[in-house]
Each structure stands twice: as C-alpha cells, then as structure tokens.
Amino acid sequence: MNKVAIIGKGHSRFGDRSDVNLAELSFEAIQPALDASGLTAKEIPYMALGSMGVWSEEPLPAVVIAEYCGLTGAGLVRCEAACASGSAAVFNAYSAVMSKQTDLALVVGAEKMKQIDTSTVMEMIGRAGYYMWEFENFGMTFPAYYALHAVEHMEKFGTTEKDLARVAVKNHRYGAMNPVAHLRHEITVEKALNSNVIAWPLKLYDCCPITDGSAALVLASESKVKELKIEDPVWIDAMGFASDTANISKRENYVGLSASVKAAKMAYNIAGISPIDVDVANVHDCFTIAEIMAYEDLGFCEKGDGAQMIRDGETEIGGKIPVNLDGGLKAKGHPIGTTGVSMLVELTKQLREEVKPTRQAPMKNYVALAHNTGGTGHYGFVSILRR
Amino acid sequence: MNKAPSLESNRSLIITYNLPISKTSKFWDELKQGKVYATKCKKCGKLVFPPVADCGPCGSSEIEWTELIGNGKIVTFTEVVVKPASFSEEPSYIVAIAKLSEGVKVLAWLSGIKKEKLHIGMKVKLKAKVFSDKKVAYEFVPA
Numbered sequence: 291m292n293k294v295a296i297i298g299k300g301h302s303r304f305g306d307r308s309d310v311n312l313a314e315l316s317f318e319a320i321q322p323a324l325d326a327s328g329l330t331a332k333e334i335p336y337m338a339l340g341s342m343g344v345w346s347e348e349p350l351p352a353v354v355i356a357e358y359c360g361l362t363g364a365g366l367v368r369c370e371a372a373c374a375s376g377s378a379a380v381f382n383a384y385s386a387v388m389s390k391q392t393d394l395a396l397v398v399g400a401e402k403m404k405q406i407d408t409s410t411v412m413e414m415i416g417r418a419g420y421y422m423w424e425f426e427n428f429g430m431t432f433p434a435y436y437a438l439h440a441v442e443h444m445e446k447f448g449t450t451e452k453d454l455a456r457v458a459v460k461n462h463r464y465g466a467m468n469p470v471a472h473l474r475h476e477i478t479v480e481k482a483l484n485s486n487v488i489a490w491p492l493k494l495y496d497c498c499p500i501t502d503g504s505a506a507l508v509l510a511s512e513s514k515v516k517e518l519k520i521e522d523p524v525w526i527d528a529m530g531f532a533s534d535t536a537n538i539s540k541r542e543n544y545v546g547l548s549a550s551v552k553a554a555k556m557a558y559n560i561a562g563i564s565p566i567d568v569d570v571a572n573v574h575d576c577f578t579i580a581e582i583m584a585y586e587d588l589g590f591c592e593k594g595d596g597a598q599m600i601r602d603g604e605t606e607i608g609g610k611i612p613v614n615l616d617g618g619l620k621a622k623g624h625p626i627g628t629t630g631v632s633m634l635v636e637l638t639k640q641l642r643e644e645v646k647p648t649r650q651a652p653m654k655n656y657v658a659l660a661h662n663t664g665g666t667g668h669y670g671f672v673s674i675l676r677r
Numbered sequence: 678m679n680k681a682p683s684l685e686s687n688r689s690l691i692i693t694y695n696l697p698i699s700k701t702s703k704f705w706d707e708l709k710q711g712k713v714y715a716t717k718c719k720k721c722g723k724l725v726f727p728p729v730a731d732c733g734p735c736g737s738s739e740i741e742w743t744e745l746i747g748n749g750k751i752v753t754f755t756e757v758v759v760k761p762a763s764f765s766e767e768p769s770y771i772v773a774i775a776k777l778s779e780g781v782k783v784l785a786w787l788s789g790i791k792k793e794k795l796h797i798g799m800k801v802k803l804k805a806k807v808f809s810d811k812k813v814a815y816e817f818v819p820a
Binding site for chain 1: 680686690701727752753755756757758760762764767770772776781782784786792797808815
C-alpha cells in the first residue's frame with residue numbers, strides 16, 4: 291500500500307458568498323492547492339468532491355466544478371455522508387492513492403447554502419435525520435437533534451447551559467483571528483446565554499451558521515512526493531470510519547455518538563497512537579454540545595468530563611489539547627460538504643506552523659486529529675495527520 | 678436574500694413524495710383504530726419500533742405484529758422553537774424520546790404539558806392520533 295501525503299491545500303473565504311457560483315467558489319480553493327503542489331489541472335487524474343447540494347442549483351456539481359477548473363477528463367465522483375461528506379471525499383481519494391490506483395488525487399469540498407432562504411435550509415437539513423419516522427410527522431430540526439443530546443448530558447453529568455456557552459466563546463475567539471472564518475467577532479458567555487432559543491436548551495450561539503465555502507487538498511503517493519520534490523509533506527496516517535442507526539430512537543443513549551467512538555478507536559489503532567499523543571484537534575462542533583461530547587468520545591477525557599475540560603481551559607492553547615483553533619464549525623462556519631476537507635486544510639497549516647502565532651498550537655509530536663460527523667451522528671470519520 | 682447581483686430563477690420545483698407503506702400497512706390501519714403496533718422478528722425475537730417488514734440483522738422476513746401498551750418514561754426531550762419551512766404554521770412543539778415498558782424507544786411529539794413541567798424519567802403514554810384530514814400519527818401525552 292502507498293503512504294498518502296497532503297502536498298497542496300487551498301481554502302476559500304467562508305461566509306455569505308453570493309458573489310460567486312459554486313464553480314467559481316471551488317476555483318478559489320482548487321487553484322491554490324494545485325499551485326502549492328507545483329501541478330496544473332490537467333495533471334490531476336482523479337477528483338473526489340464532498341458536497342451535499344440541494345441548496346444550490348446544480349444536481350451534478352462535480353462535473354460543473356471539474357470543467358470550470360480545467361479537470362475535465364479526470365475520474366470524478368461526488369461523495370455524500372451528510373455533514374461528513376468532506377471526509378467521505380477525502381477517504382475516497384485517499385483509498386485511490388493508497389491502493390495504487392492513482393499517484394495523485396484532488397479532494398474538493400464545496401457548498402453554497404445561502405442561495406435559498408433559511409427556513410428551507412432548516413427543512414432540507416431536518417429531513418436528513420430520518421424523513422419517514424422523524425420528519426414527516428414530527429418536524430425534527432438539527433438543533434433539535436442535538437438538543438436531545440444536550441438535555442440528557444446535562445441531566446446525567448451536570449453539564450450546564452453556561453458550559454455550552456463557553457464552547458461558543460472559545461470558538462468565536464479563535465474564529466475572530468482566522469481570516470477565512472465566517473463569524474469573525476468575539477462573544478461573551480452572557481451574550482450566548484441571552485441569544486434566542488432555537489431548540490431548547492440550544493440557543494442561537496450554540497448553533498453553527500449557514501455558510502458558503504470551499505476547500506481543496508492534493509493527495510500524493512510517497513513516490514510522487516519524491517518526484518515532485520515536495521520538501522515538507524503532511525501524511526495521512528490513518529482514517530477511521532463508522533456509522534449509527536438511522537432512527538435516533540434506536541440509540542443506546544444520547545450522551546455521545548457511538549460512531550465517533552468507533553471511528554476514533556479505528557484511527558488510533560491504525561496510527562498506533564493514543565489520544566494523549568495528539569497535539570491539536572478539529573472536532574465537529576455543529577452545536578456546542580457536540581464539541582463537549584466529542585472530547586469524551588475521542589478519549590480526550592472520560593465520558594461525562596467534557597464540560598470540565600472547557601471550564602478548565604484544557605482545549606485552548608496552553609491546555610491539554612487545543613481544539614478548533616480555526617473557530618470550528620461554530621465560528622468558521624459549516625458549509626456542509628466542505629467541512630471535512632476544511633478541517634484537514636487547517637490541521638495541515640497547524641502541523642506546518644503556518645498560522646498566526648496567536649492561534650498556533652504548540653507542537654510536540656506533530657500529530658493532529660480531525661473528527662467529522664454527519665447526520666444525527668449517523669456517519670463518523672476520524673483522521674490522523676502527521677508531519 | 679443577498680445584495681450581490683444574481684439572476685432570480687422563476688423555475689420553482691414543488692416535490693411531494695408518495696411514501697410506500699404496503700409492507701407495513703397494518704401499522705397505519707391500526708393507528709386509525711387507536712392502536713400502536715410494533716413488529717417482532719420470529720427468528721431472533723427482537724421487538725422493533727418503528728415497524729419493519731424484514732429483520733436486517735438476521736436476514737429473516739418472518740415478522741409478527743405486537744400491540745404496544747404505550748406506558749413509557751421520558752429519556753430526553755426538546756422544544757422546537759425555530760421550525761422548518763413545512764412546519765412554519767405550527768406553534769412551538771415538544772419532541773420527546775421515551776422508553777416503553779416493552780423495551781423499545783419511540784420519538785414523537787409530547788402534547789398537553791408545558792416544557793417547564795417536564796423532566797427526564799417522567800411517565801408518559803403513547804397514543805395513536807387521527808387528524809381531521811384523516812392523516813394518522815402517534816403522540817405522547819402525560820400519563
């Protein structure tokens with residue numbers, strides 16, 4: 291099997307990107323990724339796109355993006371794993387390089403969610419829980435799904451609404467320092483606690499925004515890394531994957547996501563590391579409670595101790611394990627299919643110590659972890675990167 | 678919606694799905710009679726809700742129907758305040774997951790009580806619900 295390296299990366303500005311269409315937005319990430327790799331579009335044999343679509347007009351975004359960016363002729367696929375579509379695309383391209391099917395592959399995440407109104411976006415995402423049993427009659431929304439988790443976590447472990455607010459405050463603080471983030475303002479615990487209720491107990495500042503954005507990575511085999519004289523590649527050491535029931539009622543409990551636990555175990559096992567070896571992590575904080583559960587599910591602390599980690603500042607720079615130093619989904623934004631790719635762009639920068647010193651994690655082992663979930667914890671991917 | 682120049686397409690698309698229920702029609706028929714049913718795999722004995730025609734884990738299509746008494750306890754709940762487009766006319770609604778005495782968990786609306794009075798572990802009853810337009814569903818009410 292080939293070792294797989296990240297040799298180029300690109301990232302658009304996240305936010306309301308009504309100034310560009312999906313292909314133009316993708317170009318903003320793809321061209322810098324190619325430039326950084328010393329490659330041109332026609333040298334790319336395969337492209338995997340993470341995109342959920344429905345909020346923008348093109349049903350076949352991969353072909354539209356490929357033509358616009360000069361990639362026509364390459365093998366193409368659009369991967370769907372809800373909010374983990376980006377990781378599904380990474381896994382698809384990573385597998386193609388690892389299995390020696392190709393020496394080079396491009397991964398793109400692209401989503402334009404602001405082309406339709408907010409309540410229709412809520413509708414389309416809400417339908418993606420389990421339409422037949424949870425939406426048709428009960429109108430579930432994604433804030434509501436994560437609220438079900440928050441309520442049980444609060445009851446069982448004493449997690450408070452203030453703890454949830456603390457996650458938002460941290461991620462907004464780092465997001466404010468990230469030039470590509472959607473929400474670049476700091477907030478206070480009071481502001482978060484006083485914001486409008488979306489699905490009790492989750493409030494506006496517990497929820498990630500609806501965002502447009504793109505990200506891209508060029509993946510290469512070890513021989514291609516040598517051939518292209520890439521001096522400082524970042525390696526994808528492992529990718530773990532898992533899933534959970536479609537019906538949320540069939541889960542064991544609502545204090546964590548078992549797909550995250552399984553995917554993490556698989557990734558740690560393949561990489562031969564344990565959670566304490568990780569220098570920096572990006573976790574899937576679509577809602578504040580999701581970040582607290584992720585600390586526990588990924589083994590950064592014991593189950594139930596997640597809130598204590600945020601209270602003690604353990605996931606800030608200077609703490610045990612800095613998390614979401616790009617602002618996370620909460621402040622950087624969450625263009626659904628882009629997120630998994632964006633996480634790896636950020637972690638590649640962190641590993642190469644390229645970000646502003648104020649949001650750079652200190653590196654000891656040069657190991658980073660990305661945690662990307664989709665649906666109501668339906669899909670789980672965990673990736674380990676190493677420089 | 679946005680200030681940047683854009684073409685406002687007038688080709689709107691209305692999609693209404695037909696939801697196939699022929700293999701589980703008993704469930705929907707019994708709701709009309711005020712009863713809520715689950716299914717049980719004859720091979721592995723597992724009781725399942727929502728009902729299924731096939732048991733994936735053991736690969737069997739030998740299924741029997743079991744009526745649920747409907748006594749349950751709240752496992753978790755929320756109140757949906759910001760609603761999706763097709764529920765925009767509804768007042769805020771409470772969604773609960775409760776575990777029934779038969780062992781299965783069910784997600785449904787909980788009506789007849791305010792969110793402030795709810796707590797995990799509270800007893801609820803699962804009931805069939807028939808709407809004026811003859812549409813059927815099920816809901817929890819305080820026990």
